[in-house]
Amino acid sequence: MALLEMDAISQRFGGLVAIDALTFTAEAGSITALIGPNGAGKTTFFRMLAGEIPPTSGTIAFKGTNITAFDVTRTAQLGIAKSYQISQFFPKLTVRENLTIPALAARRGKFRIDIFRRLEGVDGLEALVDRTLAQVGLAERANDRADDLSYGEKRRLEIGLALATEPELLLLDEPAAGMSANETADTVALIKTLRDHVTIVIVEHDMDVIFGLADRILVLQDGKMIAEGTPAEIRADQRVQAEMDGGIE
Numbered sequence: 266m267a268l269l270e271m272d273a274i275s276q277r278f279g280g281l282v283a284i285d286a287l288t289f290t291a292e293a294g295s296i297t298a299l300i301g302p303n304g305a306g307k308t309t310f311f312r313m314l315a316g317e318i319p320p321t322s323g324t325i326a327f328k329g330t331n332i333t334a335f336d337v338t339r340t341a342q343l344g345i346a347k348s349y350q351i352s353q354f355f356p357k358l359t360v361r362e363n364l365t366i367p368a369l370a371a372r373r374g375k376f377r378i379d380i381f382r383r384l385e386g387v388d389g390l391e392a393l394v395d396r397t398l399a400q401v402g403l404a405e406r407a408n409d410r411a412d413d414l415s416y417g418e419k420r421r422l423e424i425g426l427a428l429a430t431e432p433e434l435l436l437l438d439e440p441a442a443g444m445s446a447n448e449t450a451d452t453v454a455l456i457k458t459l460r461d462h463v464t465i466v467i468v469e470h471d472m473d474v475i476f477g478l479a480d481r482i483l484v485l486q487d488g489k490m491i492a493e494g495t496p497a498e499i500r501a502d503q504r505v506q507a508e509m510d511g512g513i514e
């Protein structure tokens with residue numbers, strides 16, 4: 266059984282079919298990338314997976330549980346976390362405080378800890394936050410305010426917010442968007458170190474990121490999967506080259 270199994274998933278917005286009977290599985294420990302031109306349905310796919318919008322039809326199973334009708338909270342509790350493109354952190358709190366919030370929320374969800382208990386009493390909370398700080402390379406910045414971080418550091422904090430919930434499946438929505446070449450290279454290196462701990466599905470326009478990371482690439486167009494394969498197979502696919510904006514470099 267794969268970690269994630271999406272079977273004939275569709276999403277309709279009025280007359281528009283944003284995702285058209287898509288079947289997708291992700292094995293535990295894999296990194297899958299979703300690429301495709303603007304409007305292909307990548308964000309819609311992620312939103313269904315994260316429980317933000319229910320599919321119009323089809324089923325989603327995660328760890329063997331049918332989560333098709335799960336909302337964001339229940340989806341997160343079962344172990345799916347999404348790193349958002351837009352800033353989800355609190356600018357005036359420190360990096361450590363920001364990471365403590367999702368870490369605490371996840372721990373409470375799992376262990377039903379008394380809401381009035383002191384934070385120091387929450388088993389493993391500090392260790393989890395420390396580990397997350399190290400994972401996203403922000404240990405040195407732990408006590409700095411989030412709004413003092415550089416752009417690249419802020420984006421790493423976003424990934425940290427998702428990781429602090431100890432997900433089994435991490436959804437990364439354009440983690441390298443707006444980054445400099447150096448920041449992008451750092452982000453690729455960071456994501457590579459995560460693969461031992463978490464299964465990853467990534468949406469990204471930057472082909473260097475995709476080809477540097479993914480085990481498997483899915484190409485979406487008009488809500489349909491037009492190709493699927495290893496980076497080498499996708500690079501050699503004439504149809505994909507022709508369909509993608511400007512081709513794949």
Ligand SMILES: Nc1ncnc2c1ncn2[C@@H]1O[C@H](COP(=O)(O)OP(=O)(O)OP(=O)(O)O)[C@@H](O)[C@H]1O
Pocket residue numbers: 278281282283301302303304305306307308309310
């Ligand atoms: N809430 C919505 N209501 C109506 N139409 C929507 C909604 N969300 C997305 N769409 C439409 O569904 C299609 C897929 O959109 P989606 O945002 O998933 O594409 P995308 O692959 O993420 O594109 P991009 O690369 O530009 O981010 C588009 O035609 C879009 O206009």
Ligand SMILES: [Mg+2]
Pocket residue numbers: 307308309
């Ligand atoms: Mg999108």
